Amino acid sequence: MANKPRLVDSHAHLDMPEFDADRAETVRRAFAAGIIAVLCPADLTRAASLPAIAALAEEFPTVLAAAGVHAHQAKDLSAGHLDEIERLAARGAIRAVGEIGLDYHYDFSPAGAQREALRAQLAVAAKTGLPVIIHSRLAGADIIAAIDGERFENGGILHCFTEDWETARALIGRGFYVSFSGILTFPGAGALREVAAQIPLDRLLVETDSPYLAPVPYRGPGRRNEPAFVVETARVLAALRGLSFEALAEVTTRNFAALVPFEKSGGRC
Numbered sequence: 001m002a003n004k005p006r007l008v009d010s011h012a013h014l015d016m017p018e019f020d021a022d023r024a025e026t027v028r029r030a031f032a033a034g035i036i037a038v039l040c041p042a043d044l045t046r047a048a049s050l051p052a053i054a055a056l057a058e059e060f061p062t063v064l065a066a067a068g069v070h071a072h073q074a075k076d077l078s079a080g081h082l083d084e085i086e087r088l089a090a091r092g093a094i095r096a097v098g099e100i101g102l103d104y105h106y107d108f109s110p111a112g113a114q115r116e117a118l119r120a121q122l123a124v125a126a127k128t129g130l131p132v133i134i135h136s137r138l139a140g141a142d143i144i145a146a147i148d149g150e151r152f153e154n155g156g157i158l159h160c161f162t163e164d165w166e167t168a169r170a171l172i173g174r175g176f177y178v179s180f181s182g183i184l185t186f187p188g189a190g191a192l193r194e195v196a197a198q199i200p201l202d203r204l205l206v207e208t209d210s211p212y213l214a215p216v217p218y219r220g221p222g223r224r225n226e227p228a229f230v231v232e233t234a235r236v237l238a239a240l241r242g243l244s245f246e247a248l249a250e251v252t253t254r255n256f257a258a259l260v261p262f263e264k265s266g267g268r269c
């Protein structure tokens with residue numbers, strides 16, 4: 001009998017409408033599967049987002065909240081959002097700022113607006129002392145430039161990492177952890193698995209990015225992803241690294257706790 005893992009899902013959008021019917025039940029299923037903490041980024045441009053995560057964090061002390069304005073919504077970032085991040089951080093209601101970043105694949109907001117929103121939120125995060133959750137799609141060089149431009153030194157998570165090894169290496173050198181999603185389990189993701197094989201063990205994390213990107217074998221049209229499924233990504237990563245599943249779970253959980261201490265969590269939104 002294999003021991004239960006003690007895994008952390010470093011990124012799950014449990015605020016999304018996909019979980020309206022069974023949000024708390026989804027967390028209980030994850031805990032039953034051995035997931036001991038879940039980091040949930042709230043989208044400050046959507047009114048229902050933060051309250052949904054705050055309610056979960058209230059019920060489950062290791063559901064951890066983050067907040068920010070995503071690259072997709074960068075054009076809607078206001079001074080009010082920046083103030084809100086600062087207030088939430090000041091009362092310990094969030095553990096990270098994010099997700100924030102750049103997405104040059106979808107381009108839902110103009111690239112210039114994305115870069116401005118990223119830099120403004122890096123500046124707020126620097127003030128709060130919190131790490132950031134970075135979303136980067138085809139944008140590694142500009143992410144690095146923004147972090148250097150703001151002299152941002154709190155580190156953070158490169159969530160759902162799909163960039164190349166050089167980007168990973170540069171950001172690891174700036175205090176970042178590299179989080180892999182269910183994409184790692186996809187048959188066509190050989191290049192990403194090669195990157196994952198090179199990341200220093202003490203910088204590895206796993207995530208679901210629920211409700212998106214369900215890993216194999218849950219993948220399929222319309223299939224909802226959920227934190228319990230992070231086990232599958234961890235399995236693939238363990239095999240890639242020549243580690244037992246338990247050892248991989250232990251190291252990624254330790255890494256997460258080093259960045260976002262959570263055992264004695266109790267922040268209130």
Ligand SMILES: [Zn+2]
Nearest residue numbers: 099135159160
């Ligand atoms: Zn993202």
Ligand SMILES: [Zn+2]
Nearest residue numbers: 011013099209
């Ligand atoms: Zn996300």
